[in-house]
Amino acid sequence: MIIRVCMGPAGIAAGGKQVLDAFNAELGRTQVAAKVLENCSSHQVGCLGLCARDVLVEVHRDGTKTVYQYVKPDMVARIVQEHLIGGKVVKDWLVDAAYDSFYRKQVKVVLADCGRIDPESIDAYESVKGYEAARDVLASRTPEEIIEEIKMSGLRGRGGAGFPTGLKWELGRKAKSDVKYIICNADEGDPGAFMDRAVIEGSPHAVIEGMIIGAYAIQAGHGYVYIRAEYPLAVERLRMALDQARSRGYLGKGIFRSKFDFDIKIKLGAGAFVCGEETALIASIEGQRGMPRPKPPFPVNKGLWQKPTVINNVETLANIPHIIRNGCGWYAGFGTERSRGTKVFALTGKIKNPGLIEVPMGITLREIIEEIGGGIESGKPFKAVQTGGPSGGCIPASMMDITMDYEALAKAGSIVGSGGMIVLDADDCMVNVAKYFVQFTQAESCGKCVPCRVGTKRLLETLERITSGKGSPNDIELLEELSGGIKSLSLCGLGQTAPNPVLSTIKYFRDEYDAHIRDRKCPAKVCKGLLTYSIDAAKCKACGSCLKACPSGAVSGEKKKPHKIDPAKCVRCGACFDVCKFGAVERE
Amino acid sequence: MESRLRELIERHRETGGNIISLLQDTQEAFGYIPRDAVMLFSRELGIAASRFYGVATFYAQFRLKPVGRHKVTACCGTACHVRGADRIISGIQRELHLAGEQDTTDDGLITLDKVACLGFCSFAPVVLVDGAVHGKATTDIAIREIKNLRKKI
Structure with a gap:
C-alpha cells in the first residue's frame, strides 16, 4: 500500500507536512505496512493538479487509486483505520465530480512530465523516453525530413503570434551562412502568464531536446536561451540540465556521436517586456538596449550578430520531442483545422x-x-x-x-x-482593466517610435481622466481614434497590439465607459475617484483605525462614538475602507 | 570597491564585452549600480558613460540607488491586480512610511519592490518578504510580516 501526500507549495501551504507526519505516526502506531510518499515535492512551482483542494492524499491499495480532498491531520486516523486496515473507502472525504472534470477535459503533452519526474535528473527524463527523439533525428533523419514533419504537425508558435514553426525552420534552413543561431525565447513578460517558467522548472531537458532538434533542422551550431532573471529557480535548473546534457555528449562537439556540433548558452534578460519582440531580444543578447528595428530584414536572414537566427518560444520547443516521437499525425489529431495541437x-x-x-x-x-x-x-x-x-x-x-x-x-x-x-x-471594472494594461504597455514602451511612445501615454491619460470622474463625452471616440493610429503606425508588435485591451472593452462594455463618463459612477465600485465614502454609525465601533489611516484629516470622531467622514476633505484614497475591520465604511 | 570593480572589468574583457552582463555583475556585487563604477568602466573600457546609463535606465532590473538590506516584493501582475494588489501595496507603503515614488525606508533598511509578474498567479495576490512567498495575501498579512521582519532587524 502506498500513500501519496501532496507536498507542492500549495500542499505545504494547506498543511501537507502535518498530514504527512500524521500518516507516519498513525502507521507506526497501528503497525500497518504502507509507504508514505510525497507528491510534487521536487517540483516547487506546483503540481499542476487541483491545488485548490489541497491537501490531496492518494491511497493506492489493491491496484486502485483513491483520492481524498481537504485532508487535515485529524482525519488521518479514520482513513488508516477504515481504508487501509478495513479496506473500506471513507466516502465522506473523497474528491467530488469536480476533480474528475478538472482532469477529463485536459490533454497533457507539454506538461505531461512536469511534476511527475525529477526535473534535476537527466536519468528521470530519459526514463520517460527523453532524448530518444533527438538521438533518432541525429542518427537517421535529414533536416528536410524534420522540417516536413513539423510542418505536417501544424505546430504554430506558442509565444503569441502563432507563426507556423515548420515554415520558420524551413526559412532558417534555406538561409545561407556558415554561422546560424537558434534562440529559445523564455522572456515571459506577460503579467499573468507563467507557463514557460513551469515548463523550464518542471522539465528543462524537454526544452533542450527541442532546441537540439531545431538546431539540427536549420543547421545552427549555437543556441541561446534568453530567460528572465526574475525566474531564479528556472535559471538554476536549466543550467544544471545543460551541464548534464553536455556530460552525456548531447551538447558540445559531435553530439550523439554524430558529426554535428551544437551547444547552448544562457542569457539573462534584465527586465523589459519589449524584449519578447524578436529584434529587441537580439539587441538585448548583444548587450544593447532592447529596442526593436524595422523588419525586413527578418531575423531568419539577419539576426543575432547579423547571422541567420531562428527564435522559438519555450512551449513551442517543448512540443518538438513529442511530435518527433509520436509523429505529426498524432499531434495534428488534436485541435482544429488551422490551430493544431x-x-x-x-x-x-x-x-x-x-x-x-x-x-x-x-x-x-x-x-x-x-x-x-x-x-x-x-x-x-x-x-x-x-x-x-x-x-x-x-x-x-x-x-x-x-x-x-x-x-x-x-x-x-x-x-x-x-x-x-x-x-x-462582477466586481471587476472593465475600464480599470483596460487602464491597467495601458499603464503596463506605456511603461514598457521602448520609446523608439512616436506612435507607441506618445500614443500610449495619451491613451493612459484619457483613461485616467475617465476613471477619476473627469471624462468628457467624446472621450470614447478619442480613445478609438488614438487606438487606430497606434495600431497602424507603431514599429513593433508591442505598439501594434497595445490598444487591444481598450478597443475590446469598448466593444463589449461600452455601457461601463458611459457610466464612468456620463453618470460619474463606477458600476463595479473599483475606481476610487468615483466613489464617495461614509461611515455607517450602527456598525462603527469607534476603534479609531480609519482616523489613523486617513491621510487628509477627513475622518473625525471621539472615543466610543461613531466616526464621521467630511466629504469636503476626503481625497477618496480608500484607506479607511481598507483598514475597517467591521465593514462600517461604505462606498457608493 | 575598486579592486572588485577591476575584477569585473577583467571578466568582462575575457567574455567578449557585454554591457548588460557587466552591469548585472556589478549590481549583484553591490546591490545597485554606483556612479563611481560607471565612471571607472567608462575610463577603462573607452565606452561613454551615457551608454552604460542608457542600458541601466532602460531595463527594470537595474537600480541606481542603494537597495535596503531587506526586501519586500509586491507582485503587480494581472492576476494579483484583480485580486487587490493595489490595496496591499498602499497598505505596505503606509506601514513603511513611504511617500510617493520613494521605495526605500528612510533608515535604508527595507525596500519595497513592485514587480510585473512573479508567476505565482494561482496564489494571487502575492507578497514576498526577503524571498519568502506569502500567497493569497491580504493587507493584514503583509503588515504582520513586515512587523515580524522589523522585530528580527
Whole structure:
C-alpha cells in the first residue's frame, strides 16, 4: 500500500507536512505496512493538479487509486483505520465530480512530465523516453525530413503570434551562412502568464531536446536561451540540465556521436517586456538596449550578430520531442483545422481552480471556465475573460461558447497570446482593466517610435481622466481614434497590439465607459475617484483605525462614538475602507 | 570597491564585452549600480558613460540607488491586480512610511519592490518578504510580516 501526500507549495501551504507526519505516526502506531510518499515535492512551482483542494492524499491499495480532498491531520486516523486496515473507502472525504472534470477535459503533452519526474535528473527524463527523439533525428533523419514533419504537425508558435514553426525552420534552413543561431525565447513578460517558467522548472531537458532538434533542422551550431532573471529557480535548473546534457555528449562537439556540433548558452534578460519582440531580444543578447528595428530584414536572414537566427518560444520547443516521437499525425489529431495541437493556459483571476492547464486547441471557453476551472470562486456572475495579456482583449460572458484557437480569438478582438487567461467577475471594472494594461504597455514602451511612445501615454491619460470622474463625452471616440493610429503606425508588435485591451472593452462594455463618463459612477465600485465614502454609525465601533489611516484629516470622531467622514476633505484614497475591520465604511 | 570593480572589468574583457552582463555583475556585487563604477568602466573600457546609463535606465532590473538590506516584493501582475494588489501595496507603503515614488525606508533598511509578474498567479495576490512567498495575501498579512521582519532587524 502506498500513500501519496501532496507536498507542492500549495500542499505545504494547506498543511501537507502535518498530514504527512500524521500518516507516519498513525502507521507506526497501528503497525500497518504502507509507504508514505510525497507528491510534487521536487517540483516547487506546483503540481499542476487541483491545488485548490489541497491537501490531496492518494491511497493506492489493491491496484486502485483513491483520492481524498481537504485532508487535515485529524482525519488521518479514520482513513488508516477504515481504508487501509478495513479496506473500506471513507466516502465522506473523497474528491467530488469536480476533480474528475478538472482532469477529463485536459490533454497533457507539454506538461505531461512536469511534476511527475525529477526535473534535476537527466536519468528521470530519459526514463520517460527523453532524448530518444533527438538521438533518432541525429542518427537517421535529414533536416528536410524534420522540417516536413513539423510542418505536417501544424505546430504554430506558442509565444503569441502563432507563426507556423515548420515554415520558420524551413526559412532558417534555406538561409545561407556558415554561422546560424537558434534562440529559445523564455522572456515571459506577460503579467499573468507563467507557463514557460513551469515548463523550464518542471522539465528543462524537454526544452533542450527541442532546441537540439531545431538546431539540427536549420543547421545552427549555437543556441541561446534568453530567460528572465526574475525566474531564479528556472535559471538554476536549466543550467544544471545543460551541464548534464553536455556530460552525456548531447551538447558540445559531435553530439550523439554524430558529426554535428551544437551547444547552448544562457542569457539573462534584465527586465523589459519589449524584449519578447524578436529584434529587441537580439539587441538585448548583444548587450544593447532592447529596442526593436524595422523588419525586413527578418531575423531568419539577419539576426543575432547579423547571422541567420531562428527564435522559438519555450512551449513551442517543448512540443518538438513529442511530435518527433509520436509523429505529426498524432499531434495534428488534436485541435482544429488551422490551430493544431494543445495549448497551455494560465487560468487565474476569480476562478475556483486556478493554475496551469493544457487543453486541445478548439475547446470552448465554457468548458474551461465551468468544467476545468470549476466556475467563479465568489459565486458572483462571470463577466469576462482577458486573454493574451497586454496585447490581447476581453471576451465577454455572452460569448462563452467561443472556441479557443488563433482564428476565433482574433475574430473576437483578442489573441491566444502566450496563454494568460484572467477570469473577471462582477466586481471587476472593465475600464480599470483596460487602464491597467495601458499603464503596463506605456511603461514598457521602448520609446523608439512616436506612435507607441506618445500614443500610449495619451491613451493612459484619457483613461485616467475617465476613471477619476473627469471624462468628457467624446472621450470614447478619442480613445478609438488614438487606438487606430497606434495600431497602424507603431514599429513593433508591442505598439501594434497595445490598444487591444481598450478597443475590446469598448466593444463589449461600452455601457461601463458611459457610466464612468456620463453618470460619474463606477458600476463595479473599483475606481476610487468615483466613489464617495461614509461611515455607517450602527456598525462603527469607534476603534479609531480609519482616523489613523486617513491621510487628509477627513475622518473625525471621539472615543466610543461613531466616526464621521467630511466629504469636503476626503481625497477618496480608500484607506479607511481598507483598514475597517467591521465593514462600517461604505462606498457608493 | 575598486579592486572588485577591476575584477569585473577583467571578466568582462575575457567574455567578449557585454554591457548588460557587466552591469548585472556589478549590481549583484553591490546591490545597485554606483556612479563611481560607471565612471571607472567608462575610463577603462573607452565606452561613454551615457551608454552604460542608457542600458541601466532602460531595463527594470537595474537600480541606481542603494537597495535596503531587506526586501519586500509586491507582485503587480494581472492576476494579483484583480485580486487587490493595489490595496496591499498602499497598505505596505503606509506601514513603511513611504511617500510617493520613494521605495526605500528612510533608515535604508527595507525596500519595497513592485514587480510585473512573479508567476505565482494561482496564489494571487502575492507578497514576498526577503524571498519568502506569502500567497493569497491580504493587507493584514503583509503588515504582520513586515512587523515580524522589523522585530528580527
